[in-house]
Amino acid sequence: xxxxxxxxxxxxxxxxxxxxxxxxxxxxxxxxxxxxxxxxxxxxxxxxxxxxxxxxxxxxxxxxxxxxxxxxxxxxxxxxxxxxxxxxxxxxxxxxxxxxxxxxxxxxxxxxxxxxxxxxxxxxxxxxxxxxxxxxxxxxxxxxxxxxxxxxxxxxxxxxxxxxxxxxxxxxxxxxxxxxxxxxxxxxxxxxxxxxxxxxxxxxxxxxxxxxxxxxxxxxxxxxxxxxxxxxxxxxxxxxxxxxxxxxxxxxxxxxxxxxxxxxxxxxxxxxxxxxxxxxxxxxxxxxxxxxxxxxxxxxxxxxxxxxxxxxxxxxxxxxxxxxxxxxxxxxxxxxxxxxxxxxxxxxxxxxxxxxxxxxxxxxxxxxxxxxxxxxxxxxxxxxxxxxxxxxxxxxxxxxxxxxxxxxxxxxxxxxxxxxxxxxxxxxxxxxxxxxxxxxxxxx
Ligand code: PHB
Numbered sequence: 001x002x003x004x005x006x007x008x009x010x011x012x013x014x015x016x017x018x019x020x021x022x023x024x025x026x027x028x029x030x031x032x033x034x035x036x037x038x039x040x041x042x043x044x045x046x047x048x049x050x051x052x053x054x055x056x057x058x059x060x061x062x063x064x065x066x067x068x069x070x071x072x073x074x075x076x077x078x079x080x081x082x083x084x085x086x087x088x089x090x091x092x093x094x095x096x097x098x099x100x101x102x103x104x105x106x107x108x109x110x111x112x113x114x115x116x117x118x119x120x121x122x123x124x125x126x127x128x129x130x131x132x133x134x135x136x137x138x139x140x141x142x143x144x145x146x147x148x149x150x151x152x153x154x155x156x157x158x159x160x161x162x163x164x165x166x167x168x169x170x171x172x173x174x175x176x177x178x179x180x181x182x183x184x185x186x187x188x189x190x191x192x193x194x195x196x197x198x199x200x201x202x203x204x205x206x207x208x209x210x211x212x213x214x215x216x217x218x219x220x221x222x223x224x225x226x227x228x229x230x231x232x233x234x235x236x237x238x239x240x241x242x243x244x245x246x247x248x249x250x251x252x253x254x255x256x257x258x259x260x261x262x263x264x265x266x267x268x269x270x271x272x273x274x275x276x277x278x279x280x281x282x283x284x285x286x287x288x289x290x291x292x293x294x295x296x297x298x299x300x301x302x303x304x305x306x307x308x309x310x311x312x313x314x315x316x317x318x319x320x321x322x323x324x325x326x327x328x329x330x331x332x333x334x335x336x337x338x339x340x341x342x343x344x345x346x347x348x349x350x351x352x353x354x355x356x357x358x359x360x361x362x363x364x365x366x367x368x369x370x371x372x373x374x375x376x377x378x379x380x381x382x383x384x385x386x387x388x389x390x391x392x393x394x395x396x397x398x399x400x401x402x403x404x405x406x407x408x409x410x411x412x413x414x415x416x417x418x419x420x421x422x423x424x425x426x427x428x429x430x431x432x433x434x435x436x437x438x439x440x441x442x443x444x
Contacts, residue, residue, distance in 0.1 A: 078378055081118040083369065084125060084141035086152035086162065091128040092254070093279040095311055096154040098353060100176055100362035106344045107366035115370050116378030123147060129154060129279075131161035138165035138173075148380045149174070149372075151365045154358065155277070156180040156224040163187035170382040172389075174368060176361045180224030181438050184407050189382060191389045191407040192438075193368065194361045195328045197229035197275055200304050200413050202440025203433040204326040205236030207415060208271070208302055215243045216302065217264040219257075219274040221281070222249035229275035229304060232440065237273075245269045254280040257288035264299070265292065271300040278309040278356075286319040296322025305330070305427065308418055310354040313425040320425055323418045328411050329357045329398040330427035341397035355397075364396045368403070400435075408438035 085104070089097035104122065113120050123145055125137040134153070141147045142165060150166070151174040153159045159178030166173045166189045175183070177194040184190050208216065216237065220230035226249065234244050246267035248260050264272050276285055285307060289299075301307070305327020308320060331342055331354060341363065345355040372388045373380065386407070393402035402410040415431035435443045 078118045080121040081115070081149075081373060081378070081380070082121050082123055082145060082147045084138070084145065084147040084150040084152075085122045086125055086127050086134055086137060086141075086150060086158070088129040088154040088158075089124075089126040091130065093129040093154045093277075095279065096177065096358045097126070098350065099311065099356060099359040100152070102345060102349045102353060103355075103359040103362040104366055106341075106348045107363050107370075109348065110344065111366075111370060115373040116376070118373065118378040120369075120373075127152075127154070127158055129158065131155075131157040134158040134161040135164060138162050138171075142169045142171050147171075149369060149385070151362075151369065152176055153178050154279075156183060159183045159190065163190055166190055172382055172385045174365045174389075176365055177358050178225075180228055181408075182224075188407075189386060191368075191386070191403055192409050193365045193401075193403075194357065195409060195411070196438045196440075197225040197304060198232040199409070199411075199436055199438050199440045200326045200328070201229050201233040201275070202236050203413055203436060204302070204304075204415070205233045205238075205242070206240045207326075207431070207433070208237055208273070209240035209242040213242065213271050213300070213302065215245050215268075215270045216273045217267045217269040217271075218244055218247040219260055219264065219272060219276070220247070220249055221252055221276050223252045225277070226252075226275050233273055233275075236440075250276070252277070254284050257285045258292065261288050261292045261294065265294070269299075271302050274301060274303045274307060276303075276307055278306040278312065278358075282307045282309055282312045282320075283315045286316045290317075290319035295319070300324065302326075305357065305416065308416070308425075308427050310356040310425075310427070313354070314352070316425065318420075320418045321420065325416050325418070325427060326413055327357065327416065327427070328409075328413060329360045330414060330416055330429055331355050332416075332421065332426040332428055333398060333414070334429070335397070335399065337395055338397040357398075360397050364394075364401060367394060367396075368392060402443075404437060404443070406438065410435060410437050410443050412436070413440070 087097040087100055127134045141150060149172050153162055153175045154177050156178045159175055160183060162173050167187055170189055172189045175190060175192045179195055179197045181196045181198050184192060218230055220226040248263060250260055301323045303325045305325045308323055308325045310331045342355055372385045375388050376384055389403050390405050399412045404410050413433040413436055414429040416427040416429045418425055419428045437443050
């Protein structure tokens with residue numbers, strides 16, 4: 001189907017456009033595609049998702065506003081800078097979408113919506129956590145919506161799908177979360193702002209042995225970041241003298257963890273090592289763990305921080321107490337910048353939502369976007385954008401971060417313990433492995 005251009009009225013300040021908007025057959029922005037079933041969000045206005053009717057109303061209002069302002073509109077005014085945001089707003093990883101939106105909102109409240117004279121317009125698209133939807137939405141953002149940058153992503157398969165569009169289109173994609181190291185290998189326009197599981201568990205394997213854990217039963221989800229977590233943890237843990245007494249790979253679709261925990265118990269390890277993605281797994285794991293009569297004394301848990309996601313804490317309850325995790329961000333991270341971030345987050349977030357790792361990564365992605373736009377005076381070139389990202393470094397709520405020459409994140413990794421502070425479960429950091437790359441190696 002041939003689509004009408006998705007431009008003109010709301011975007012162009014030209015008087016000619018205004019005149020066309022005002023006419024009977026006004027050229028409105030193309031309607032969102034109707035040829036395939038899609039979830040309600042099709043765009044963004046004032047930071048809010050809107051549906052098709054809202055969208056028409058918005059377009060009409062924009063035309064009217066331009067008519068009124070027509071006398072002052074200037075042909076040389078810079079056009080808004082359109083950025084696609086691929087968020088997981090529904091489906092199993094829906095919490096990520098809400099958290100990242102809150103972080104973006106606070107970034108823009110703090111730093112405004114205009115950089116180098118260009119108004120930043122985010123076009124949010126709901127990926128539902130599905131790779132096939134990412135591919136389609138990313139392609140449309142590039143070819144129809146003419147975005148100049150893409151950001152977002154919550155899961156490894158989504159990042160791989162985004163790469164299939166980003167590479168041929170030379171479209172920079174700033175990844176919020178997707179933790180499998182190899183994602184960036186053949187995708188020169190991708191940069192990662194979250195973490196890799198290898199980055200966390202490589203030092204964690206060594207740390208575990210040095211802190212008295214000699215035998216471990218390993219549980220890791222059977223897909224990219226889980227397989228990487230299992231492989232890397234086993235390597236550094238055994239190299240340091242530890243022994244893996246058994247292992248199992250539960251599926252990505254949230255399983256009942258009871259049978260896996262029974263096998264772990266039967267193997268009599270000193271502790272369980274587990275990687276499972278934040279979305280849904282922590283509650284399922286902790287329920288089975290506590291139903292099996294396990295706790296931090298009789299079967300300590302060594303996990304990546306996904307399992308102690310602050311947003312799932314309230315459902316986890318005291319079963320989580322004492323869990324030792326390794327991660328790049330904790331709400332309880334003790335720095336003035338993080339205290340400020342946490343305060344701003346709570347004042348902008350819907351009731352009950354807590355700041356966690358995807359929110360911080362989204363906040364940092366916005367920081368990087370503002371940096372690259374400012375450095376190019378508002379005129380984005382994909383290759384310059386990627387060159388600027390390489391070597392970029394700044395203070396994040398999680399501590400200092402940098403993007404290296406491989407476009408991957410370099411950051412501190414923290415060892416934390418779940419404790420109750422003021423009646424609230426928190427990941428209390430008590431050890432830091434400073435400045436590690438995507439392989440978990442120290443960077444000088
Ligand atoms: C991923 O798919 O890469 C992923 C998802 C959720 C996590 C960590 C990694 O908590």
